[in-house]
Amino acid sequence: MSKSLIEKKLSSTAIYEGRIVNLRLDDVKLPDNNEAKREIVEHAGGVSVIPYLTASKEVIMVRQFRNPIDEVLLELPAGLLEMNEDPQNGARRELEEETGYKTGDLKRIGSFYTSPGFCDEEIHLYLAQDLTKHVQKTDGDEFIEIVKMPLSDIKQKLYTPEISDAKTVIGLQYLLKYLEQNNIK
Amino acid sequence: MSKSLIEKKLSSTAIYEGRIVNLRLDDVKLPDNNEAKREIVEHAGGVSVIPYLTASKEVIMVRQFRNPIDEVLLELPAGLLEMNEDPQNGARRELEEETGYKTGDLKRIGSFYTSPGFCDEEIHLYLAQDLTKHVQKTDGDEFIEIVKMPLSDIKQKLYTPEISDAKTVIGLQYLLKYLEQNNIK
Numbered sequence: 608m609s610k611s612l613i614e615k616k617l618s619s620t621a622i623y624e625g626r627i628v629n630l631r632l633d634d635v636k637l638p639d640n641n642e643a644k645r646e647i648v649e650h651a652g653g654v655s656v657i658p659y660l661t662a663s664k665e666v667i668m669v670r671q672f673r674n675p676i677d678e679v680l681l682e683l684p685a686g687l688l689e690m691n692e693d694p695q696n697g698a699r700r701e702l703e704e705e706t707g708y709k710t711g712d713l714k715r716i717g718s719f720y721t722s723p724g725f726c727d728e729e730i731h732l733y734l735a736q737d738l739t740k741h742v743q744k745t746d747g748d749e750f751i752e753i754v755k756m757p758l759s760d761i762k763q764k765l766y767t768p769e770i771s772d773a774k775t776v777i778g779l780q781y782l783l784k785y786l787e788q789n790n791i792k
Numbered sequence: 793m794s795k796s797l798i799e800k801k802l803s804s805t806a807i808y809e810g811r812i813v814n815l816r817l818d819d820v821k822l823p824d825n826n827e828a829k830r831e832i833v834e835h836a837g838g839v840s841v842i843p844y845l846t847a848s849k850e851v852i853m854v855r856q857f858r859n860p861i862d863e864v865l866l867e868l869p870a871g872l873l874e875m876n877e878d879p880q881n882g883a884r885r886e887l888e889e890e891t892g893y894k895t896g897d898l899k900r901i902g903s904f905y906t907s908p909g910f911c912d913e914e915i916h917l918y919l920a921q922d923l924t925k926h927v928q929k930t931d932g933d934e935f936i937e938i939v940k941m942p943l944s945d946i947k948q949k950l951y952t953p954e955i956s957d958a959k960t961v962i963g964l965q966y967l968l969k970y971l972e973q974n975n976i977k
Contacts, residue, residue, distance in 0.1 A: 766902035
């Protein structure tokens, strides 16, 4: 790490400890020795899956009400990691719970932080092919509609408000590039 | 909106009101009439810019310590919107403050939510070309290193831990596609 950029934590105060997030307030020493306060949201991290049906050229997506923005969004299947869960197992579990599909071909794409300026949430992204239909089994407080979206629609809707969830944008951008590079049209 | 997915807010309790985030706890009625609690982080939203130097085929990025994850990340220039600020003006302002560059060609790409399951943060993304160097003027508590990254490096580092900030992944995926489609090699 560049030493000239690093902040040193002086103290930390827990503001809230919840089910999905914790909030803490840190006092830090800046590289110029001044002090500042940092509001930090702690999050367990999650997984997201691009389920691609090769034969029909469709992505299995989920439509879900998102309370913070008061909108129904179209997203890739995703969910929180359980305690000590391996991300690959979490991806298989969430794919099956949310869509009812199991995969025989799961490929890790990469991981990213959703908003590292204030939050430590990291999402691990996977591409799932060789999909077979089983039974959807969402959590009690999850209400989800499954949408099979053709590639042609995805190309049109990317960068429009219809697809506006960050992990979903990243996953679909990746898929389009992947299919092109592998000459899957 | 699909009525069968929508949650109805019953009550809302403010937990914390801060400089960057607020935290509130909502009681909601689910589509099946059961009740649930939702932890919601409120955030003012931000802008991010892909500053592309056409002649040298480089993207101007910033290296910055991110307290929540205790790492120095390589990101696209970005920042919070000021009160009532037009996102396009915010993009120009943040580009100049963080990198010292002004743009004569700013193009809106789209907007996305960083983590809509618990947070309302929305980021507006722009592509900036026709760049001219002026003076960097960061905020007092911002310590930023400017990195000009060649396209060839970006192609290699995308989907590796070196580029792991969501808005940056989205912006660079967009740029590579845009250059390819416009036959800019």
